[in-house]
Amino acid sequence: MRIVAVLSLLVLAGCGAQPAVQEQTLSQETDPLRGKTFLAMALTEDGEPRQLAPKTELSVEFTDDGELIARAGCNIMQGPVDTADGTLTIEGGSLSTTDMACDKPRHDQDDFVASVLAATPKWELTDGRLTIRTGTTMFDMAEEDKTKPDLEGTTWALDTTLEGDVASSMPAGAPEVTLVFDGKKVVAETHCNGYTAEYTIAGDTITFTPGASTLMACAPEIMAGEKAVADALRDEVTYEITADRLTFTHSSGKGIGLHAK
Incomplete structure (x- = not known):
């Protein structure tokens, strides 16, 4: 009899907990903002x-x-x-x-x-x-449109440089720097020496192997964008696409932010 009584209490306890679980599930299903x-x-x-x-x-x-x-x-x-x-x-x-x-x-x-x-x-x-x-x-x-721009095949325009915890806009008068990824190589139009690198993707990281580049000296506002790209896109870098924005962050703290054109 004592065993039967204990089993009955366990069954009743399980039944008593069920409405709370159902209520939580219902709340999640009826919240139109979630996800x-x-x-x-x-x-x-x-x-x-x-x-x-x-x-x-x-x-x-x-x-x-x-x-x-x-x-x-x-x-x-x-x-x-x-x-x-x-x-x-x-x-x-x-x-x-x-x-x-x-x-x-x-x-x-x-x-x-x-x-x-x-x-x-x-x-x-x-x-x-x-x-x-x-x-x-x-x-x-x-x-937000569920189809974010793809990393590859999109033209990305540089608008932000990152240095540790400091984010800065591109200097006034600087020409627009753009990046295009083709699946194997990234090409940056920097209006000076340019920048190219081969890359491989693994999860949210990209490993860059920069190619050869000329060493022409250009105006400081032009060199700023080129240097930001070269500093950020080397070795292993984390990246994130949010809406129409792309961010790269190097382990050194240097990084760049871009938007899809």
Whole structure:
């Protein structure tokens, strides 16, 4: 009789735990934001249009496990989020962030985005269009196209240089530097000596073997882009494609950021 009683209690305990599991699964299935990334089409601050910092974009990603990841051109902001009742509630009140040092327009944009997301804004999703609103400030966002540009076959334009935790825009007056990957070799148009390298890909890393190059001296603003490419694309490098942006980071801390043309 005691064995029967224990078994009965175990069965009842198992039955009692089931609704909680079902409730959690149901919550995940009915959250339309999870597993999606949205890109800003327009920003409004205090009822007035606000332009994005030059050569940046704003993306907000909702992961399958309930995290919000925001990228606004400099640092990555991340933290658990509750989307119930049409409201974005960040656990702890604010997102954790990386500590990249960027120019003032990018830093200001990071601060602006972080303040909006920390203000428990309302959200609404209609036909793939996400609106995040707090007071008279609003993000108008569209769901990211699931087909990101491919590394190979895309023309990538250099717009950012990375030095440890510091990100800088290309110097004023510098001609546009572009990279094209063909599956075996990358060719960079730098408007001076140029740059080529053979490469192999393994996961999120690429190993570069630079080719021979001329040693012509050019204007400093031209050499800046060429040097950034040569410093970043050598040996083993990590890379990431997010929306239409491509980032390379060398173990030395040097890196470059590019956008798809």
